[in-house]
Amino acid sequence: MPVKRFDKTPMPTQVAGMRAHNFLEVNEGYTEDHARFEAERCLRCQDPICVTGCPVGVPIPQFIHAVALGDRQGASRLLRSANPLASVCGRVCAQENQCEARCSLAGRFNPVAIGHLERFVADWERTQTHEAKPQITRTEKVAIIGSGPAGLVCAGELARLGYSVTIYEALHAPGGVLRYGIPEFRLPKDILDWEISLLTDLGVKIECNVIIGRTLSLDQLTTKMGYSAVFIGTGAGLPQFLGIPGENLVGVYSANEYLTRVNLMRGYSADADTPVAHGESVAIVGAGNTAMDAVRTAMRMGASKAMVIYRRSETEMSAREEEYHHAKEEGVEFHCLTNPLEIIDDGNGRVAALRCQRMVLGEPDKSGRARPVAIPDSEFVIPVDNVVLAIGTTPNPMLTRTTAGLSTTPSGCIVADERTGSTSRSLVFAGGDAVSGAATVILAAGAGKRAASAIHETLNPG
């Protein structure tokens, strides 16, 4: 029977003082007892409104009910039928803005911890042996460009439908942002590797170090190489800069560079060759997930002072709630309503300090969030060794710049149908951040899934 308990069952975590200095996962995951206890809170609503908040329509009350009954096998089947990246999404989705925001319990009580339960089920699944065998039953081949969540999910869905699928990835390892951006302490790379192994077990081929638009053209894929359809999931990995003085000083990074040096190139290990700065005092500009990852990485790389500099207030931050709380617990300083004006030179071309200005919130702007307005004569200087800019990214242009006939928006996003992912070129589909601009893992996964169905319907109608 559902139990009306006010609180969510808390997620066990590594203690803040310790985890702030290691790269082990912060959240330790529910035990079986935690999970059943929490699952019993679900009301199993007739009209489960939580599902409407899930971009891939996970059958939430059904899988939670299976957890409550101790049927982990059933739960995992239900979950995976809708979300092929459950072990990742259970860790990185902003459930508080999606399913959990809509949960019937959310008004008077805490919502059901849908995300934690998703993770519980997916983690159990990982301990089971898998006997997936390639089931390539069709003659058509499909090429996937980019191995982020959009590409991985699209590939998996098509492989399950019997297509022969090859993913082409520009970097030396697959996963997109899941590999180079999101740190180990939030998404262990073992988990990503396991998800990817499920795909390769299904017969999906992954070719790394191949840049479509450079190593091979899109046209070569569709003509010479005989691919019947192509899915583009090239993401939005191009970092933006502020355009303020001092941005090119040594010691200023984009968050992508900082996180890539640490994650993809294993900068946290003393044996890795790729160098990365170990500033004592590090300022991160921005307040999204990327900023939280960068600032918490800086702590773990040994900073004694790791700060977030954000021009709006805490309410406008776009980071997941959990990341913000974890960051605070770990000792990250938040300087809100603070706008960076200039990065100051130490006289030798390196960063010495950040000159900022205090802000107040004014009228809402185009995004609907309150516009920060500068307070006159409020400038001040914070001494820093490194500055990391986490102020957004735009679509990677390597493919679009070299491919004729592929329509893009003025901001470089590929124009694609919301429902099918079809683009201005026939048999070429696209989805994820490359279409939407920087968004979320689950939106990218959802787009990959819809495109896979559309590709199937196009190649094998009826």
Added chain:
Amino acid sequence: MSRIVETRQLTPVTKMFVLDNRLIAESAQAGQFVMLRVHKDGERIPVTIADYDREAGTITIVVQAVGATTRRVDALDVGDEILDVAGPLGSPIEIPDGGAHVVGVGGGFGAAALLCLMREIHAKGNTATAIVGARNQDLLIMTNELLGVADNVEICTDDGSAGMKGFVTQRLAQLMDGQGPGRPDRVIAIGPMAMMRAIAAATKESGIKTMVSMDPLMVDGTGMCGGCRVIVDGKSQFACIDGPVFDAQLVDFDLAMRRNKAYAEQEKAAAKRLACAPAEAV
């Protein structure tokens, strides 16, 4: 993985490698580079495609051992595999459609990069002149190969042990005065930053369109990190996707040179871990 099918030691610290990589060989053009990684904790380093052979399915690179990664490459031999080779990256050099006198200036490993450039310039119906320089005759690289592809090869050495005694900039100035193969319509310089800056200064007043191939520090080479940004005409450009070749008169060289020294300390440490002291750069 790319297998090394041929190597040649060009100078004590510079080695040529021919790599078996059909996909890159078929798509490479002059001015582009590859990203290499030699072991699982290794860094990704950019290396210019000196030449390609579409039929044989090979590319040629020339690596100068200056630090940990380049020395690891240097230690490889025929039959060894390079773990990761990704490319061709960067935008190809734009070459006039014919009838122009195009001069390529190469210094250090940059001389090797003139190989495919000269061939492409000539094939498009232009006159291809290579100016290559080094401290002395022993440090000159690829001159014979260049003789096979360029219309003219001009050699300069600091000590006069081969070709003209003097710097590449001096020979370029003579060409601009109408000597030798004559005034260039376009100049493309590939080599150490200091040399490229001197070339930019040499052609500045002449109005001759001059391009330089920038070599900032890179992490991914795919536009994802922004670490390779150079300031061109006051605007931030990513060398790996917007370049690496830019208009010489618009590049902020001072900034670029400063940024390349960002990791000097840690690079030394990485080199030490490799158990040898940093080699003198040529």
